[in-house]
Amino acid sequence: MSDFNKKLIVSSVAKIFEVSSDTVKKWIKIFHEYLSSSAVPPKGTERTFEIEDIRVLAHIFSYWEDEPDIEYIKMGLNSNSHYDNELIDNLILQISPFVIEPNDKMDETWKHGVLFGGLGEIGDRFYLANSYKLAGDRLIETALQNEESWDLFSPAIYNYRHATELYLKDITNFNKENNNKRNPHDLKPLFEKFKVILSEDYGTTCPDWFSNVVDTFNKFDPGGTTFRYGERVNLDEVFIDFVQMKTLMGWMSKSFNKIRERQSSMDS
Template sequence: MGDLLGSLPEPSDWQDIAWVGYYDGDRSLASGFADAGDAVLAAWKSGSRPNDPLLLPLIFNYRHGIELALKQAIRQAIRCVHQSGQDSCAPTISEVEAHLKSRQRHRVGPLAQQLAGILNQLQLTGLPPETLHWLMRLQQLDPSGEAFRYANHLNTDAEAIDVVRLAAFFREAFDVIHGGVLTMLDVHETHLYDMRATG
C-alpha cells in the first residue's frame, strides 16, 4: 500500500511538484509558514467569499512561523556559545534540542526570553523591546500554543479585529527574528569559525 505521499500518482506537470524534505531545518519551514500566512491574508483581502473563518488559520500560520524561527535562532545561538568557549554553564546542544521538542516549548514568550538571554550572553544585539513586548502579549493570548488551532480555545474580549494590521504585526515580528536575528547569528557563527581557524 505504501505511505500516503509515496502512493500519489506521478504529476503530469513539473509545476505541480514539491520536493519532500526540501527544507533547511526549521529555518525554511518557518519561512513557509509565514508565506502561508501571507497567502491566507491575500485570500482574505480578495473578499471573494465570507472570510471570517480565515482569521484563525491566518494567525496560526504566522504564529507557527515565529515559533519555528525562535527555535532555530536558539539552536544557532547555543552553537555560538559553544564555539566561543562560553559554554561552562550552558546546556549541551542535544539538551537544547530535547528541550525545544518538548510539549511545553510551543510557548513563544518563554522562547523569546530564552533567545534574548543567550543573545545577551553572546553580547549581540537582542530582540527590539517592541518585538519582545509584542511576543509577550501574544504569549498572554496563546499560553499553550493551541489558541489558534481550535475554535473554542481563543479567549479574548475582542469582537472585531483589524486583520491587515494584525498580520502586519505578525509579519514584522517574524522578519525581525528570521531576517534579522538569524542573519546576525549566521555572521557571528562565521566570525567565530574564522577566529578559531586562524587562532
C-alpha cells in the first residue's frame, strides 16, 4: 500500500467530523446497512472506511442531534440525497487523494485521468517532447479563442521551448557525460550537434525557418528559466505572433518525428 492511499480508521473519521470515536461507532451500529463491508468487517478484522462511507457518515453528521430522528436520516440515505449535497461533495474532495492505486472499479469509462508509473512511457524523452509541444498547442488555442494571450503566453512559450530542448537532446543523444555544466539548457550547443548529424547522417542542411525558431527561443530564454520563473528579458519590445509560432512548431515537430523514425529504422 502506497502513501497515496492512507487508510481511514475510526479515529481519523472522528477527526474529520470533530466528534468522538464513540460517536462514530454509534453511527456504524445504527446505520451499518449503508456502509461498506470494510467499515463493518467480521470480528477481529481491522475496520477501515471507503470514500463512499464518508459520504454516508457526512449525511448522518449533518442531521445528528442530541435526540436524532433516525428514520428521517435513513429516508435521506434511501433517497440518495447524500449524493446531491455540495457541502458533502466538497468534503469528499478535501479528503480524497488525487493519486490512487488501481482497483477493480477502474474500467474503460475512467477517462478523467491517467495510469502513471509502472511501465509507463514517462522516461521516453521524445515522448515527453511531443507532450510538451501538444501542451503548447492547446494553450495557444485557448489563448486565441478566449482572448487570453497575455495570461497564457509564458506557459505556452515555455512548453514550446522545452519541447524543442527535449527534441534536440533526444536526437543528439544528450546525456550527463556531455552535459554543459554551466548551462545544461542552452540550445546552441545542442543545435550545433544536431546540424552535424543532419549533414553527416542524412546529407542535408537545416532550413532557415527551423534555425530561426531555435535561435529565437535561445535568444529570449537562453537558460530555459525566463518563461518558467519570470525573469527580466533585456531585449527590445517585440510582438509574438501566436498563429505563426504554432504553425512553425507544428512543422518542427513533424521534422523531428521523421528524423526519429529514420534513426529508429537505422538502429534496427
